[in-house]
Each structure stands twice: as C-alpha cells, then as structure tokens.
Amino acid sequence: MDLFILMLAIPLVSGALLTVAGERAWAPNLNVLASLGTFLAAAGLTVEIVANGPRFAFGEQFFIDSLNVFFVALTAFVGLTTSIFSGPYMANEAAHGRLTKPRLRLYKSMYQFFMFTMLAALTTNNLGLLWVMMEAATLTTVLLVSLYRTPASLEAAWKYFILCGVGIAQALFGTILLYFAAERVLGHSGTALLWTHLVEVKGQLEPAIMVLAFIFLLVGYGTKVGLAPLHNWLPDAHAEGPTPVSAVLSGLLLNVALYAILRVKVLADGAIPDNFAGNLMMGFGLFTLLLAAFFLSRQKDVKRMFAYSSIEHMGLITFAFGMGGAVANFAGLLHMTMHSLTKSAIFFAVGHATQKTGTQIMADIRGLMKINPLIGWGLMLGTLAILGMPPFGVFASEFMILTHAMKHHAWATPILLLALGVAFAAIFGKVQPMVFGETEAKRLPHAPAITPVFVHLGLVLMLGLWIPPYLTRWFHEAARMLG
C-alpha cells in the first residue's frame, strides 16, 4: 500500500466516519487512532523519501521532496499529540456543560478534515491546488473557532473568515498572475502550475509579472501566517476557539501558510533580480516581530498573549527566510520546528490551566504549581523554551538567526534584540506569578493529558542540545533547496 495515499486517506475517511457516526463512546479513540495512523504513514513516508529521494504521486499532481516531507512529519506528529491532548480536554469541557454532543462531533470530524487539508496543501505540486487546500483549511477551522457559540467566539470566527477570505483572494490573484507568467514559457497546458516544472524555467519567467505575483501571494498567504498588518484575526481566533484548535492553528496552520510562501519565493528568486522577494520578506518579518513584541505586554488573556507570541515568532522566521542562504534557511526551518513543538506544548499546558482555574484572564490564574505541579512546570518550562532560554532548541535557532543577521544585515540586529528583549520581559513577567503563588482551585472530572506537553518539551530540549546527524542532513538538504 502506498504510504502517501494512506496518509491522505486516513484523515479523510475517518473524518467522514466521525461525521456520519456522530458522538459515540469510541469517537475520541477513533480520533486518536486515526491521527496515530496518519503519523505512522507520514513517518514511513519520511523514511522512504530520505532513503530514495523525491517522488511524485497521482501523476505529477503531488510531489514529496526533502523540504515538504519535513513539514509533513512535523504536522502529523503535532496532529497526533494534539488529538491525545484533546481527548480529556474536550471531555472536561463537555462535563462543564460548555459543549454539547453535536459540537463534539463537529470538532472531531473537522479536526480530521483539517489534518487532511494541511497534509494535501503540503504535498501538492500544483500551486492552484495549494491555494484550494489553504482555503479549505480555513473553512474547516472557521466553525471550530466558533465552537462555543459565545458572542466573542462568533465575532472571532467571523473576523477569521472575512480577513483570511480577503487575504486568500489576494493569493488567488497572485496565483493567476503566476500562471500567466508561466504560461508564456510553458505553454497552455496542465503543467504550467506545477512547481517542479516552474522551478526548471524560473529564470525565464517575466520579472514584471513575477514582482506583482509575489507581492499578491506574500500578502495573501501572509495573512494566514499572521504577518502584520493583516494579523488581526489571529489573536481573536486563538483566544476564543477551544485550546486544541489554538494549538494546531499556531503550531501547524501558520507553518503551512509560510511553506506556501517559501515555495513561491524559490520561483520569485529565480525570476526577479536583487533579492527583491527576500527584502520584502525581511521588511514584513521585522515589522511583524516588532509590532507583536510591543502588543505582548498589553495582553490580559493568556491564550491571546501566546497568540501574539506566535505572530512574533512567525515574523522572526519570515525575516530569517528573507535573509536567505544556507545558514539562514537552516535556522528558519529549525525555528519553525521548535516553535511548532514548543507553542503547542504551551497551549496544552495553558488549556489544562484555564480549565482548572475556569478563566483565561492571567490576573486570575495563580499558583499553578500548587494545583498541579506538572502543569505548572510544563507551562514554566514551555515559556522559558519559547523565550529562547538555553539549553532549549529555540535558543539554538534564534542564536543562528541573530548571528547571521549581525554578519550580513547588521542594521537589523538592534531591532531584533529589542523585540526579543521586550517579548521576554512581557511574557516572563506574566507567566511567573501564574505558575507560583496561592490558589484554591478544584479537581477536574477527567485527568488531564500531560504527556504530550513533556514529549514536546523533551524533543525541544534534545534538539537544543543535540540534533541527530540524519536530521541535520535533512535540514541542510531542505535549506539548500530553498536557495
């Protein structure tokens, strides 16, 4: 059985099954089982690609190489741990009466469909299908953001839909322009949107069209990445949706949108001289980083604060890829991995903490260490990791980005340091009293799933201290592909 087809079929079929069957006793288990199956297929596929090199699937419509297989593995892994986390979390929400059975069903089926759209977006070779899948990813999550049906969550979902809809429309215009440029070289055939064909003729694409196409694509997909000034949907959607949704939005969806930009950047770099695409990304990245850092200190809601932290890190990663070159690309890829793992771990810990204390307002969350030492430590360590403390992996990638910036773009270093410093002060100052201090919270009806938090943090710690050689080779390979 083809592992690639299996990987796409499992979430699709189980999503349909969960929709039809409804909320049964076995539904949470099926959700975890399906995610496990997807992860195993993705892991097998990764081994296959590392051993045999890139391959196609479904004719030339899908293409897996060392760049996207790395995202596939990461997506499937976080998808698995989030499904494990969401079992007890959603059961607690239902026990508190915040969710009804139909909504639990909606959550599980949409979760699987969401995984499908992201894996398909990552592996498709067709830039048009990439757009279709990105839009589908928005559609599957929009009803998840409004799952609680509170006025605030409806507002967040509406904002998410409209802003991302407008953004993605810009990306479609960019895709049309790209197709227009490609058609002049490749002729009018089905191949003119296939990335593998485009990359061979990237030097012949008309620069004037490519400039405009890249701007539209960057702004469009950038909206989904959370690049300022179109980031407004992100904090709302993260704060108002259920926590597992915040974890996958932050840990996965932002990555997939950024991946789309990276694929297009490779083409734009080939067509447009003077590192135009890179400079544009550096500008957007720095602006986003700075803006998010200063918004961090004004937050009162814990999930909102960590959503701004995601925007901040996405800005940093965009900046890194904007610099380009093997080292910066390597650092960018490493940082994406670290951010995904750490941020989803933080959201898991935050999810349990808010369930225990019954609030998302940071001033009302106190003494997590006393309520449950594991949650307390999970949040504390996760926060230290995301703030770039050694020996966690985020430190390694941030260090690489900083030193590379010092060497090649010295002007940007003060801005980077300022933003990272401000973010550190804001987040640490708020998390510290949440973890330590006095409290009188009660027990939860379902024991929380703490394991995913520590599995993620353990991985981040390990990658900070020692990156296995095959992983380094793989990262290098992917970084080289990005040019």
Added chain:
Amino acid sequence: MNAVIPLSAQLINLFASVILLLAFAMLAQRRVLKLIDLFALQGFTLFLSTLVVAVKTGQSHLYYSAALTLTLKAFLLPWILHRLVRRLHVKGEVEPLINIPTTMLIGIALVMISFNVALPISELSSSIARGTLGIALAVVMLAFLMMITRRKAVTQVVGFLSMENGLFLAATSATYGMPMVVELGIALDVLVGVIILGVFFFQIRDQFDSLDIHHMERLKDN
C-alpha cells in the same frame, strides 16, 4: 494603429465593462435583495464573457468553466443568498459606514490605480482580451471596498463573492482559465464557504438578534 479589433475581443471588453459597471451598481445599491440580483447579473455576464473566450479559442475546458459559472454564480449562490435573507428576515436597507457618493469617488480612484498597476502586464499578454486584466483587478478592489464599507454580514458576503467574480474574470481574460482541476477546487471552496456562512448567519442571529456586524466589535487589544 488602425488595426481592426476582432469582434470577439470587442465582445469580451464589452462584457468586462458591464461587470465593472455592475460592481459600481452594487456599491451604490441600498437594498439587500437588489444587491443579490445585481450579483447574479454579474455572474451571468461573467458566464457570457467566458463563453465568448471559449468559442473563440475552442478550448473545451472553458466550456465547462462557463457552465460552472452559470450554475454556481448566476443561479445557485444567488438562490441560497435569497433564501437566507428571507429566512433571516434581514431588513431591506443596508447602512453603509461611509455615504454612497463618497464610496463611489473612492471607487473611481481605485479603478484608476488598478488600471495603472495592470498596464505593464496587460501589454505582455497575448490573449485576445488582454485589456480586461485591469478591469478584473478593479472589480476585485471595488468588491473589497464594499466589504469594508458595509455593516451587514450578508453584504460582506456578497462583496466576497463579487471579489471571486473579479478573480475569475482575471483568470479567463489573462490566461484562458486555470487548469480544470484548480477551477473545480475553487468552485467547491466557494460553495462550501457559502454554506458554512449560511450556518454562521443563524449562529450570529441567535446570539446578537441581528446580522449587523457592528455588534461584533468587542474583541480588542486593551
């Protein structure tokens, strides 16, 4: 410069202009049901222009694309929207945030900007309808303007769909349409999107007793 412009190109330019005109009419329209009718008319004009390109170039997938536009944009989506408006008892008037003459003036400025942006690209196009790329961009921008300046959730959605029309016009005029699999995917996304929005309208109405989105301005950074 006395080259004879072929009839098909003239027709396409005519239809594109009609689409642009309809985009302006939508900006000026105050009544929700009339707005949906205008959107349907825009979809129908888009179908006609796609059909002309299809006949002229003989590309079979453009016929499918035209048929898809006709069913989806001219009939199915307007029908769904009509039903929604009736069932939700949306009040007839839409209240723009900026008064309509000002909106129209901004719209004219947007059209000029779009034409200027698209000019260097249009000159590179070899297709029979290259002039329409600027018009398509203008339609996208006008739809965007409508989404910004209107308060009702339904109007925002019509703006969103009208934006899709502009993009479709760009795809057919500049490149003779995207590959079939992509167009099908886009059509599916739009359809699912509208259905989800329909569900969403009911949720919003149940929560706020209104589809006026100025109720939804509570999430702010403070």
